[in-house]
Amino acid sequence: MATTPLPFSSFLPLLSHPHKLSFRSLSKTLDPALSPCRPTPICCRASPQTPEDSVETKGTGAVAPTRGDVYLERQQATSATAFVLEKDNQDKSRRKRRVGAKFPNNVACCYGCGAPLQTAEIDAPGYVIAETYELKKRHHQLRTVLCGRCKLLSHGHMVTAVGGHGGYPGGKQFISAEELRDKLSHLRHEKVLIVKLVDIVDFNGSFLARIRDLAGANPIILVITKVDLLPRGTDLNCIGDWVVEATTKKKLNVVSVHLTSSKSLVGITGVISEIQKEKKGRDVYILGAANVGKSAFINALLKLMAKRDPIAAAARKYKPMQSAVPGTTLGPIQIEAFQGGGNLFDTPGVHLHHRQAAVVHSDDLPSLAPQSRLKGQSFPITSNETATGQETVGLNGYSLFWGGLVRIDVIKVLPKTRLIFYGPKKLKVHMVSTVVADEFYNEQLGITLTPPTDREKTESWIGLQIVKQLNIKFEDTRRYISIILSSNLECILITFIQRPACDIAISDSEQAGELHLAVHVPKPVEVFLRPPMPVGKAGEEWYQYQDLTEKEEELRPKWFY
Secondary structure, X not given: OOOOOOOHHHHHHHHOOHHHOOHHHHHHHHOHHHOOOOOOOHHHOOOOOOHHHHOOOOOOHHHOOOHHHHHHHHHHHHHHHHXXXXXXXHHHHHHHHHHHHOOOOOOOEOOOOOOEOEOOOOOOOOEOOXXXXXXXXXOOOHHHOOOHHHHHHHOOOOOOOEOOOOOOOOOOXXXXXXXXXXXXXXXXXXOOEEEEEEEHHXXXXXXXXXXXXXXXXXXXXXXXXXXXXXXXXXXXXXXXXHHHHHHHOOOOOEEEEEEOEOOOOEOHHHHHHHHHHHHOOOOEXXXXXXXXXXXXXXXXXXXXXXXXXXXXXXXHHHOOOOOOOOOOOOOOEEEOOOOXXXXXXXXXXXXXXXXXXXXXXXXXXXXXXXXXXXXXXXXXOOOHHHHHOOOOOOOOOEEEXXXXXXXXXXXXXXXXXEEEEEEOOOOOEXXXXXXXXXXXXXXXXXXOEOOOOOHHHHHOXXXXXXXXXXXXXXXXXXXXXXXXEEOOOOOOEEEEEEOOHHHOOOOHHHOEEEEEEEEEEOOOOOOEEEOOOOOHHHHHHHOOOOOOOHXXXXXXXXXXX
């Protein structure tokens, strides 16, 4: 039985409304018999038609359609069919990808760390007593449950949960850093707002070099945390310009930079205003390296938002857990904090293998977290004899131990070189002759060279396995020569400053030189050089602002404090 070709005009109503296209509507257009209707009585049914009768004639004689017209209409009908089928397949795949990218909302998680609640393993994160779990489940209150690990963390216990990051014993280490990163990989396919946190005293170590893999093309608000720990006298104008210059080189979609302190709430109000401006109904995700201060930042954010937003005030009752342990947050924590749509998500910290927190015992982590402003320790120590004209002891041939974590052998420097260490007060620096450095380290490890803090941790300590040779050349007579060596210690900066005593100008004979140092660190901690951060009163004196054109100034993100 021959089929009657439909004119292309039959498809025009469908193609004019492509959002209404579906295979069902197309089928009805192609074959009206597919439409649901009452069956035709047998007595009323027409007799079978011959092929000649089934052909619909549009005219006779000169106005009759040619074979070319019939062929063209059939081709147009086939193209329309293929278009509808392709659109249906694209819609299905898009819906499937979108559903798979979202965080699962049907799994009850601890509101403190985001770990799925469970009643089987006592030592594992997310553990809840079975009776408590059933009671909360019966009353639909599982979102108000805090797991056993978070209760221990709230009382000061250092309980780790991420394998290979943050200690050896002290907790069931059942989550890998790769798994935590995979939980965030869907963000590059979503339209969200990223708030990226960076620790100011470990800028390079906590910046997340692969942030593009997580954020994609989404806008980023860069938040610099812990600015209250910078040395006294630091000019934040210099710090803000330095951060923007370092961020511009990384070529990220940063809309603004904010210098903040979650402890004193400095700069948090500016972040809230920027989030409200850029959110536009989207979800907001807080990203950052482990122990960069994400949970503390969210708590500070909710504290200020709660003054005007009742939803944020209600969210403060079940806020994320804070602790010094890397990997406190083990899963995404959804927080309803905004009016008008969009949620706030606290995410697991991305663990970086090259930081000291990855190799230090969990009990020793608090010694790496400074609680007050950093204060520099200068070596060699300037004595009273220097003012009377006697020569100061140089650094050549000496080794400096920064706790049990770092050893610096000074092989060759100019006579007036100073090494200034900025770090927490509990991390002491000891200077001995390089000849007896090995013996001193073996005898004093765990005693005066801490961390590690005791014999048990000393026996399991991996030691200073990597030796990095540094040859630093410099040529500068206009300002102090300042080079920062960052070995990515947690909250630690090491500064090398070449300057004479009493701040006398460098002579022409000393305008060029070379520093030769050997740095010993645990594996896999990395050692590298970067431009100096202008900290302290001296930073304001030598720091030079970049000369920018109007176009370059316009393209650079603005920073706020």
